[in-house]
Amino acid sequence: xxxxxxxxxxxxxxxxxxxxxxxxxxxxxxxxxxxxxxxxxxxxxxxxxxxxxxxxxxxxxxxxxxxxxxxxxxxxxxxxxxxxxxxxxxxxxxxxxxxxxxxxxxxxxxxxxxxxxxxxxxxxxxxxxxxxxxxxxxxxxxxxxxxxxxxxxxxxxxxxxxxx
Amino acid sequence: xxxxxxxxxxxxxxxxxxxxxxxxxxxxxxxxxxxxxxxxxxxxxxxxxxxxxxxxxxxxxxxxxxxxxxxxxxxxxxxxxxxxxxxxxxxxxxxxxxxxxxxxxxxxxxxxxxxxxxxxxxxxxxxxxxxxxxxxxxxxxxxxxxxxxxxxxxxxxxxxxxxx
Numbered sequence: 122x123x124x125x126x127x128x129x130x131x132x133x134x135x136x137x138x139x140x141x142x143x144x145x146x147x148x149x150x151x152x153x154x155x156x157x158x159x160x161x162x163x164x165x166x167x168x169x170x171x172x173x174x175x176x177x178x179x180x181x182x183x184x185x186x187x188x189x190x191x192x193x194x195x196x197x198x199x200x201x202x203x204x205x206x207x208x209x210x211x212x213x214x215x216x217x218x219x220x221x222x223x224x225x226x227x228x229x230x231x232x233x234x235x236x237x238x239x240x241x242x243x244x245x246x247x248x249x250x251x252x253x254x255x256x257x258x259x260x261x262x263x264x265x266x267x268x269x270x271x272x273x274x275x276x277x278x279x280x281x282x283x284x285x
Numbered sequence: 286x287x288x289x290x291x292x293x294x295x296x297x298x299x300x301x302x303x304x305x306x307x308x309x310x311x312x313x314x315x316x317x318x319x320x321x322x323x324x325x326x327x328x329x330x331x332x333x334x335x336x337x338x339x340x341x342x343x344x345x346x347x348x349x350x351x352x353x354x355x356x357x358x359x360x361x362x363x364x365x366x367x368x369x370x371x372x373x374x375x376x377x378x379x380x381x382x383x384x385x386x387x388x389x390x391x392x393x394x395x396x397x398x399x400x401x402x403x404x405x406x407x408x409x410x411x412x413x414x415x416x417x418x419x420x421x422x423x424x425x426x427x428x429x430x431x432x433x434x435x436x437x438x439x440x441x442x443x444x445x446x447x448x449x
Contacts (some may be wrong), residue, residue, distance in 0.1 A: 134338065135337055135338075137335050137337075137338050138335065138336050138337070138342060139333060139334055139344060139345065140342065140344045142335075145333060145335065147331075147333035148333065148342075167311075169309060169311035169312065170303055171301050171302065171303060171306075171309065172302050172303070172379070173299055173301075173302070173379070173434070174298065174299075174301050178302060178303040178304065178312075179304075179348075179351055179379075179380050180303060180304045180344070180345075180347060180348025180349075180351050180352065181303065181344075181348075183344060183347040183351065183383055183385075184342075184343075184344025184347065184348065185344075187343055187347065188344065215336070215337070215387070215390075216343050216385075216387050217386070217387060218384070218385065218386045218387065219343070219347055219383075219384070219385045219387075220382070220384045220385075221347075221380075221382060221384075222381070222382045223379070223380050223381060223382065223383075226379075270337070
């Protein structure tokens with residue numbers, strides 16, 4: 122039996138994210154795991170995921186950092202609470218802010234490895250730093266402020282102030 | 286004859302970006318225009334571009350901000366140099382850093398409008414602030430530090446320090 126990823130524990134009603142929802146068959150469906158105190162996601166970009174030809178699209182890199190980091194935030198909060206990820210209530214995090222520094226171009230030449238670490242847990246907020254590696258080289262650094270989703274978030278009908 | 290977008294002026298060898306390359310048929314192919322001193326991109330997310338069901342995927346929002354802002358940077362540099370966008374040498378910008386504040390969830394309920402403005406032009410660097418609207422409501426604020434691409438960037442074969 123293969124190891125369960127953080128995303129395998131997301132409740133079904135919040136498992137449709139384009140980046141990390143296991144139920145979104147059009148999306149990236151990233152899978153994240155603990156590696157000691159760090160978290161790891163491996164992702165193989167598609168040939169279309171290009172920026173300048175030969176390099177990985179920066180929007181994909183930002184997307185992977187985002188979802189890797191919210192997954193890390195959830196897993197870290199379970200750990201901080203001394204709970205298994207299959208225990209209730211389920212925890213799911215959304216992104217308050219995302220910062221990405223593109224340190225150097227990322228070659229579109231194989232698997233990317235994202236490694237995350239928790240910088241801070243405070244109340245419902247978790248700050249995660251995520252580095253993107255290709256081989257042993259760090260090409261991108263990301264930081265995400267993730268906030269625990271209100272329990273009713275996925276149940277409220279979407280609206281905006283001026284939409285019919 | 287329809288108006289040309291900023292991205293229509295990108296040279297062919299740098300027009301394959303997943304977010305803004307007119308030659309990337311799998312990508313978003315955003316199109317950006319001047320509106321006075323602001324720049325505007327309109328984009329209709331697909332049903333799959335979901336975060337929590339009913340809301341737009343944050344990675345897509347980051348991606349749109351990124352490409353809208355690099356397009357804005359290029360257009361602004363032409364303006365600062367008093368040049369038309371079809372004049373030589375062609376200008377193309379890459380992202381040094383991207384910051385996104387998700388102010389509120391963005392409903393997956395129609396067209397998004399991105400509006401950018403230049404905060405600073407200094408040497409080869411342009412800082413752009415981009416807001417994402419749905420209707421009259423701003424849901425996301427982004428800031429991009431864009432840097433003019435070296436002339437030979439797209440011509441150099443990709444590599445990394447430890448890839449064969």
